[in-house]
Amino acid sequence: MPQISLNTKNTWCPGCGNFAIEAASKKVIKKIGVENTAITAGIGCHGKIIDYLNVSSFYGLHGRPVITATGIKIGNPELKVIAFTGDGDSLNEGISHLIHAAKRNSDITVVLHQNRNFALTVKQFTASSPKGFISNSSPSGNIEEPLNPLSLVYSAGATFIARGFSGNVDHLEKIILQGVQHKGFSFIEVLQPCVAWFDTYDDYRKNTYIFENTPKRPLEKINEWDYESDGKIPLGVFHKEEKESFEESLKKGKKKLNTKKFLSRKV
């Protein structure tokens, strides 16, 4: 079996939540097999994971890891394809790719390194930064409400949705593995403290809890935390659904709409 780590110098800040994502992902990739895996990443601190893993990869443009993963999966449906992305990368820059991949139920896994700021470019606010967040692009405090990526992908059609935390690698490994093994679009948000610009470790350590059973009403559970500081933060699998994947539909071929029947439906 090939070595999974590369001997590249690691330039993440000591204590960064990205180390846990790398550790959990390595274990998952070992289980599914390096030769069966391809990974993509966007631009940002998160993207450096590509530099540290000895896995077939595509280091894309900012905001493009999800669509490159979709392309790889179409080209080689046998591969398990994991897209590593940042909140700036896929909730700002490339948000339309995320929505469309969920809508298509593309059989890929998206791992969102949720550090709630554009970290590599030294702290600007992103779509998921809290209201009032002081950053280089919001010096008087962010005036916008944070976006909940889980309710976004749920509404778009994602068939597997989970949340983990860098402070618990074992749990993270478990949910990333489940996501990768799921057929269809799987989305895993990882609460990833950025020790340089937004150190959320204490808050997450105090307020996160793990739930075991996938809830009957996913949105209720998803909305338990509104991305502001108060309230407990649930970690686990929020939603899991069996549905034909984009690649399976593509293989079957075109489906023609019976326009006459469609337009004459009764209301």
Ligand SMILES: Cc1ncc(C[n+]2csc(CCOP(=O)(O)OP(=O)(O)O)c2C)c(N)n1
């Ligand atoms: C099209 C484009 N816009 C902006 C940039 C500059 N840029 C590089 S990394 C980065 C921040 C990435 O933030 P995020 O995706 O949240 O990842 P993180 O660094 O937090 O892991 C930005 C804005 C770029 N490289 N390309």
Ligand code: SF4
């Ligand atoms: S700037 Fe933040 S996200 Fe980037 S390596 Fe440092 S701690 Fe990690």
